[in-house]
Amino acid sequence: MIVFSAVxxxxxDKPTAIVNLDLEINEGDLLIVxxxxxxxxxxxxKLLIKEYSPTKGEITFENTPLSxxxxxxxxxxxxxxxxxxxxYKLIEDMNVWENxxxxxxxxxxxDEEIESRVTDLLNLIGLAxxxxxxxRQLSGGEAQRVSIARALSTAPKVIxxxxxxxxxxxxxxxxxxxxxxxxxxxxxxxxxxxxxxxVIDELHDEKIIHLEKQTPATEEKKDEEREKVKEKQEKLEKxxxxxxxxxxxxxxxxxxxxxxxxxxxxxxxxxxxKHKEKHEST
Numbered sequence: 001m002i003v004f005s006a007v008x009x010x011x012x013d014k015p016t017a018i019v020n021l022d023l024e025i026n027e028g029d030l031l032i033v034x035x036x037x038x039x040x041x042x043x044x045x046k047l048l049i050k051e052y053s054p055t056k057g058e059i060t061f062e063n064t065p066l067s068x069x070x071x072x073x074x075x076x077x078x079x080x081x082x083x084x085x086x087x088y089k090l091i092e093d094m095n096v097w098e099n100x101x102x103x104x105x106x107x108x109x110x111d112e113e114i115e116s117r118v119t120d121l122l123n124l125i126g127l128a129x130x131x132x133x134x135x136r137q138l139s140g141g142e143a144q145r146v147s148i149a150r151a152l153s154t155a156p157k158v159i160x161x162x163x164x165x166x167x168x169x170x171x172x173x174x175x176x177x178x179x180x181x182x183x184x185x186x187x188x189x190x191x192x193x194x195x196x197x198x199v200i201d202e203l204h205d206e207k208i209i210h211l212e213k214q215t216p217a218t219e220e221k222k223d224e225e226r227e228k229v230k231e232k233q234e235k236l237e238k239x240x241x242x243x244x245x246x247x248x249x250x251x252x253x254x255x256x257x258x259x260x261x262x263x264x265x266x267x268x269x270x271x272x273x274k275h276k277e278k279h280e281s282t
Contacts, residue, residue: 001027001189002048007057009043018042023209027157027192030184032203033193035211041193044211045160049078062157079107082151084180086163088143090135096146097131098120103153105208121149128133140206141172148179158189165196177202219220 002025010016016038023113033041046052047059059066061077069077090099100121104114109209122128134235135143144164149157161180165173177199184190194200200208 001025001029001062001102003060004047005058005060007054007059009040009047009052009057018047018054018211024263025189028184028187030181030190030192030203030206032200032206032208033191034195034200034208035080036195036213037092040275041195041210042162045083045162045191045193045277048158048160049081049083050074066203079103079154080156081158081160082154082156084144084148084151084159084161085204086166088135088147090143090146090150092135095134096127096131096138099135099146100149100153103150107154118149121152124152124183125149138231139172140168141175144168144172144176145179148176148183152183152188156188158191159183160191160193163195164192165194165199170198173198 002023004021007018007021007023008016009018021044033044035041043052047054047066048061049147061081066077091102094102097118100118101114104117109117118131119128122131125148127142127145127149130142135146138146144167148159148161148164152158159180161215164180165176168176173196180190180192183204192199192203192206264279
């Protein structure tokens, strides 16, 4: 259903987020994506909904490479992949009902279908009695349940829950985790990004991948290695230039050296000639 093939994502102003990731997710899977903050969990989500494009590699969704998606295809892709955010992202001046119904209105659904769908989702998340309340009137756990219902409103094939329990207490965390697991059991493929030990323990039987953080120290080490290579190259170039200068210096002194040798030869000949003449005269 979803395949990441040797996917990397890097940014100019910060360390590489994803490095050479190979991952296959089948329809109906529940996958836990773990790793410390900054390891690339949110980047993974943004790659999947095509907010980012890979620096290297390819992502395939339902047998179609995301690189082949046109800009006009992206809204349809995002209706198939719902996202649950850590900070809920509910619209403050809309009540619970309106927040859940909004994606359905945007996609052009009829009023009867919206009425039925929102009612079902409110019952699923257990907040039918709070449909007229606004986000500021909800607890953190309740707001996150509304966020989940909104993500489910367009009946997506995949839900990517990005640290959905990050702002919640223990009790609310367990409720949200169980709700998402129930949604998966009803047939929706679920990617659950978290570094919360409580969530990982609750879902310990599920598939799990761990993303490693590309630390600044790693990047600094690479910079140091590049600097060492640069220094070696500069040293080598300096040695080559010095040899060239010495060789050039020898070449420039060669005429003087020849003159000196020739002068010595002439002097020796003259001395030899004088000695010979003196010997003959005696």
